[in-house]
Amino acid sequence: MEQDARLLQSSFGAAAVAYAEHRPDYAPAAVRWALDLAPGPRVLDLGAGTGKLTGTLVASGVDVVAVEPDPAMLAELRRTLPAVRALPGGAEAIPLPDASVDAVLAGNALHWFDMAVAGPEMARVLTPGGILAGLWNVMDDRVDWVAGLARVSGSAAIGPRDTLGDWRTATAGAHLPDNGLVARFGSPEQAEFPHGQRRTADSLVATIATRAGMLVMPERERVATLGRIRAYLASRPETASGEFTLPMLTGVLRVRQL
Template sequence: MNRVEQKHATSFGAAAAAYAEHRPDYAAAAVRWALDLAPGPRVLDLGAGTGKLTATLVALGLDVTAVEPDPAMLGELRRALPDVRARPGSAEAIPLPDASVDAVLAGNALHWFDMAVAGPEIARVLAPGGVLAGLWNVVDDRAGWVAGLARVAGRAVIGPRDTPAGWRAETAGILRPAPERAAFPHGQRRTADALVATLATRAGVLVMPPRERADTLSRLRAFLAAQPETADGEFTLPMLTCVLRGRRGYP
């Protein structure tokens, strides 16, 4: 990971409370598909953030452990899900014993891992037959206003993994051998202000200088105010939860 990527990867703690409030959960159908090859119910949510994916796993009745490197993000997770085992740690140094989980899931996090180091660590903690899956929530730019929002926002806000085609291109080669892929409809109820607040938790926005950030968010508010779908009241932001799934045995 280069210095720019490192800056992006470590930007979320400063906005942990906003992340917890505004980021979406994950489509339950996507999580079920990610896990339907797992040999048992023990799941590690790796790079768990504030617990968005963790909460979905808990709701499905799984035996969940969450691991997150950022103290502020981990604090939000523990406040939201006090009964979940939540530990500090990273993908490159997982604080769990060998063969202790049946699946490792990562929600909007797998692209931040150094897989040369994390791959063997993930393989170490997985039981025989265990599954690794990465899940990403992407905006569905087949909707015209969403495509327009992406154009206005720019790649710093709605970036290379944030639309279906971009996600497919940017995640090529992230797991070897070639993983299975699937995408599941999802959505998030938002107002224009709430959607801007959600986009403000993106890494590309968090690392902007204050004036650039303010100008960017103002531009997004103006766009949403001009669209009939988003100008007044609540609407559903159309999304997909996209999944990569592979078996134990990573580089």
């Protein structure tokens, strides 16, 4: 993994409390589709963060184990979901035995993995016929004010996996490395499911502030960017006052181990 990617990935721990408060959960229909081909109910939430996907999985009734490398993020997950088995570890060294889960899911995390190492690890812990799926919450930039927000925010705040217009292209090759492992899995499938998050202008700014590009941005630039976003939201009738729904979708990339 390149050094700048490592810096971005390691930035979340300092904002773990804000991440837990402001980041959205995942559309239940997306989780159901991700698991549809799995042979059983044992699911690994890999790169689980503060448990946004974990909570949706628990609500769906499956047996979940969460694995997260950042101590601060893991502490938040354990605080909010104390009944879930939550382990320290990463995608490149999963602390589970061979063939121990029926599905490996990653919520807004698959793109952070070193897939040359993580791909074989995920294959190792999966049962035959098991599912590997990445899920991403993306803003629906088919909506005019959302498209405008993406333009005003800039790529550090709203990147190529954060809007519907770009996420399919940005994630299409993210599932497995081309090192022979691909032959052990079926063809990848992508699908999107309607989702939304109730926000105010202040809470949407706080949500955007938890994105990796914002967390590593120099303070002066960060303040200016958030100020620009706040001014844009104040200028739009959809977001200028009170609560509104941020139009989103949960996109899923799914493959099945043969």
